[in-house]
Amino acid sequence: MSLKLYTNQKSRGVVVEWLLLELGVEYERIELAYHTDMKTPEYLTLNPFGKVPTLVDDGVVIYELGAICAYLTDKFADKGFAPALNDPQRGVYYRWLFFMSGPWEALSVDQMRGINIQPDQKMFVGYGDHQDAHRALIQGIEAANPYLCGEQFTTADILVAAILLWQLKIGTLQSDPVIANYLAHIQQRPTYQKVTQLFGDE
Numbered sequence: 053m054s055l056k057l058y059t060n061q062k063s064r065g066v067v068v069e070w071l072l073l074e075l076g077v078e079y080e081r082i083e084l085a086y087h088t089d090m091k092t093p094e095y096l097t098l099n100p101f102g103k104v105p106t107l108v109d110d111g112v113v114i115y116e117l118g119a120i121c122a123y124l125t126d127k128f129a130d131k132g133f134a135p136a137l138n139d140p141q142r143g144v145y146y147r148w149l150f151f152m153s154g155p156w157e158a159l160s161v162d163q164m165r166g167i168n169i170q171p172d173q174k175m176f177v178g179y180g181d182h183q184d185a186h187r188a189l190i191q192g193i194e195a196a197n198p199y200l201c202g203e204q205f206t207t208a209d210i211l212v213a214a215i216l217l218w219q220l221k222i223g224t225l226q227s228d229p230v231i232a233n234y235l236a237h238i239q240q241r242p243t244y245q246k247v248t249q250l251f252g253d254e
């Protein structure tokens with residue numbers, strides 16, 4: 053099997069597993085424990101951060117969740133999980149991949165650390181402040197019809213939905229009718245039952 057996924061059941065690696073499930077692709081799953089397995093010299097040669105997820109495809113190493121998602125989507129382009137290169141929705145697709153990996157990830161971590169951006173810091177903080185990032189999220193999701201790229205369910209939906217579901221669960225995101233309406237469409241998908249198993253009980 054050429055694809056190897058280093059992950060932990062309680063990590064962002066779940067997003068990659070959701071994508072692999074939707075793509076119907078086989079992979080070897082390597083569960084790494086926090087603090088120990090992830091910090092061995094061998095693993096640090098693959099992922100210098102000592103974090104998960106990491107994907108290895110025939111010797112090619114990819115870490116960073118957004119990069120792994122983009123890589124797999126392109127590798128299995130025939131499955132149709134991204135708008136075509138010449139489709140204007142491709143721009144929307146990219147916007148979401150980068151929004152979630154950049155500003156939204158930074159905001160989420162700052163929230164967990166209790167950091168509030170002061171007005172004079174907004175200029176150099178990539179997500180502005182909490183209100184700005186939240187407004188961008190809601191504005192984007194409000195335009196979903198029913199998915200982020202229109203009628204095509206894409207990897208952007210997996211990334212966005214997985215992270216929002218997780219944040220709602222841990223309480224760093226407040227429920228909102230726009231978010232709830234969008235997630236309801238995702239939860240109606242036939243694969244969703246299997247996806248909830250990936251998320252586990254807690």
Ligand SMILES: N[C@@H](CCC(=O)N[C@@H](CS)C(=O)NCC(=O)O)C(=O)O
Binds near residue numbers: 062064086090117118
């Ligand atoms: N920016 C990275 C973040 C990866 C990350 O922080 N992973 C966490 C789990 S969700 C981790 O492995 N933490 C273990 C550690 O830092 O020791 C990505 O998107 O892949």
